[in-house]
Amino acid sequence: MVTAMAAAAAALWIAPYAWMVLTSLKTLPEIVQRPTALLPEHFDVGAYREVVESIPVARYMATTIAMAVLIATLQIALALPAGYALAKLRFVGKKTAFGLVLACLLVPAQVTFVPVFLMLAKVGLVNTMAALVLPFAVSALGIFLVRQALVSVPDEIIEAARLDGASEATIIYRILAPHLMPTLVSLFLVSFVFHYNDYFWPLVMTTDDTVRTLPLGVALLREQGTGVRWHIVMAANVILSVPVLALFALAQKQLVRAVGGR
Amino acid sequence: MKPRARWHPWAMLGPSLALLVVFFVVPVVLAAYQSLFAWDMLTPPEAVGADNYRALMARGELWRIVGRTLGFSAMVVVGAMSLGLALAILLNRRGRFFAFVRGAVFSAYVVSWVAVALLWTWMLDPDGGIVAALFRGVGLPRVGFLTDTRFVLPALAAVTVWKITGYAMIVFLSGLQSVPPQLLEAAALDGAGPFARFRYVTWPLLRPTAAFVATTSLIVSFQAFDVVRIMTQGGPANATTLFVYAIYEQVFLNLSVGKASALTVVFFVVLFALATAQLRAWRARGSGAS
Numbered sequence: 001m002v003t004a005m006a007a008a009a010a011a012l013w014i015a016p017y018a019w020m021v022l023t024s025l026k027t028l029p030e031i032v033q034r035p036t037a038l039l040p041e042h043f044d045v046g047a048y049r050e051v052v053e054s055i056p057v058a059r060y061m062a063t064t065i066a067m068a069v070l071i072a073t074l075q076i077a078l079a080l081p082a083g084y085a086l087a088k089l090r091f092v093g094k095k096t097a098f099g100l101v102l103a104c105l106l107v108p109a110q111v112t113f114v115p116v117f118l119m120l121a122k123v124g125l126v127n128t129m130a131a132l133v134l135p136f137a138v139s140a141l142g143i144f145l146v147r148q149a150l151v152s153v154p155d156e157i158i159e160a161a162r163l164d165g166a167s168e169a170t171i172i173y174r175i176l177a178p179h180l181m182p183t184l185v186s187l188f189l190v191s192f193v194f195h196y197n198d199y200f201w202p203l204v205m206t207t208d209d210t211v212r213t214l215p216l217g218v219a220l221l222r223e224q225g226t227g228v229r230w231h232i233v234m235a236a237n238v239i240l241s242v243p244v245l246a247l248f249a250l251a252q253k254q255l256v257r258a259v260g261g262r
Numbered sequence: 263m264k265p266r267a268r269w270h271p272w273a274m275l276g277p278s279l280a281l282l283v284v285f286f287v288v289p290v291v292l293a294a295y296q297s298l299f300a301w302d303m304l305t306p307p308e309a310v311g312a313d314n315y316r317a318l319m320a321r322g323e324l325w326r327i328v329g330r331t332l333g334f335s336a337m338v339v340v341g342a343m344s345l346g347l348a349l350a351i352l353l354n355r356r357g358r359f360f361a362f363v364r365g366a367v368f369s370a371y372v373v374s375w376v377a378v379a380l381l382w383t384w385m386l387d388p389d390g391g392i393v394a395a396l397f398r399g400v401g402l403p404r405v406g407f408l409t410d411t412r413f414v415l416p417a418l419a420a421v422t423v424w425k426i427t428g429y430a431m432i433v434f435l436s437g438l439q440s441v442p443p444q445l446l447e448a449a450a451l452d453g454a455g456p457f458a459r460f461r462y463v464t465w466p467l468l469r470p471t472a473a474f475v476a477t478t479s480l481i482v483s484f485q486a487f488d489v490v491r492i493m494t495q496g497g498p499a500n501a502t503t504l505f506v507y508a509i510y511e512q513v514f515l516n517l518s519v520g521k522a523s524a525l526t527v528v529f530f531v532v533l534f535a536l537a538t539a540q541l542r543a544w545r546a547r548g549s550g551a552s
């Protein structure tokens with residue numbers, strides 16, 4: 001009974017993926033004549049060829065991955081020193097600084113996009129990598145989580161390093177960062193996946209093809225009138241989903257831990 | 263600890279604080295300011311006081327957007343929470359099979375909204391879609407899931423539930439695993455059946471987790487945009503013009519920065535109220551990431 005219900009749940013989530021893949025392997029006449037036939041007559045990769053011919057998949061993919069890696073890396077590089085100052089150092093204005101970080105946790109991109117778009121348009125940064133990366137270079141959540149993780153690292157480690165003459169930068173990046181590895185890996189993965197998938201920000205910050213990301217390219221493929229040619233859209237969908245699903249298969253534990261909070 | 267030099271903390275925080283101010287604080291202030299102007303991004307802005315707000319109120323548009331978005335959120339929260347909790351209870355078992363099912367359900371949370379929205383647009387297609395074929399198979403009438411004003415919002419909510427239920431399930435699983443097994447054993451020894459054990463032991467301990475899931479999924483659904491933009495563009499007859507899509511429409515289709523900003527301000531106020539509730543639930547839940 002339990003097994004049957006679990007199998008039904010698995011089917012409810014896996015069947016749509018299976019349908020996506022099966023559709024992508026069909027040909028146009030099949031889609032038109034018998035769209036709900038379970039299996040394609042023969043497995044045809046023509047739809048994938050058409051995707052590659054209609055949009056520069058490799059370039060979009062490279063842009064998307066470069067953007068997501070840049071964002072995730074910057075977030076960690078900036079969160080480490082900021083989290084260190086907030087967790088370990090005593091100074092005037094600390095409460096205010098921490099309050100500012102917490103306040104920014106409450107402000108999502110959906111609130112800031114109109115003014116940020118206008119600001120970036122004014123300085124001519126629309127349609128640049130900077131417009132995609134800079135607004136996310138710092139993550140209030142990242143700073144908060146690094147701070148929380150650092151609070152439980154004993155001060156003695158830092159005192160010993162200082163006596164050894166290590167600079168603050170060395171202490172932060174060489175000595176403390178390894179202690180935070182699980183937190184940093186989670187942060188990186190969650191941030192990478194979020195920004196690889198992100199549709200909203202690249203949509204509002206780009207008006208042309210220069211730094212178009214893959215999710216945007218795939219959505220545009222549909223908008224530009226594929227009509228009933230769903231096999232092409234599904235092929236593009238497969239190309240878009242495979243990297244994150246592969247990453248998920250490889251790093252399921254870390255991703256689940258980051259979300260489940262354990 | 264004492265910093266080695268007085269400027270050290272500010273050097274460490276400086277870049278982060280500067281970026282937060284530029285990309286979070288300034289935009290919020292700017293949105294509030296621009297909401298008092300009429301501006302089409304071509305001609306110079308013109309101060310109009312509260313006219314943008316008045317215009318949004320006058321035709322009842324604002325309340326329709328707020329109501330529609332909250333209605334959508336309610337469907338998503340109820341759906342994702344009940345399904346997520348049911349799946350967490352069902353799949354909170356050892357073994358590779360259950361681990362696989364957990365992974366399958368959670369995978370939808372990892373895949374792009376674009377892929378999910380396009381996939382479901384195709385599956386819900388009234389002619390070629392597989393869901394329509396299933397409906398025909400059991401003798402149900404043809405339904406325009408994305409073209410009929412009665413069904414379109416529940417359809418978008420269902421797709422959103424499919425996408426985020428894995429998240430709710432994972433959080434509930436971590437909550438379930440922190441329920442001490444001794445308590446459940448003691449209750450079982452006292453003669454409590456599975457439902458009584460859930461009702462009087464598990465659920466009270468799970469309440470903070472449930473509050474956390476409720477507020478996070480409420481906020482995620484309140485910010486919904488991708489499913490709307492890709493599946494319906496706000497239609498038919500504005501039946502799916504949710505809050506963020508309405509802002510997007512004002513600025514990029516109507517070129518009205520003032521009205522978009524006024525909508526943004528209202529959106530932020532409502533969201534702020536919801537997010538404050540989230541932070542409270544988060545604190546109640548204790549430590550934990552993301």
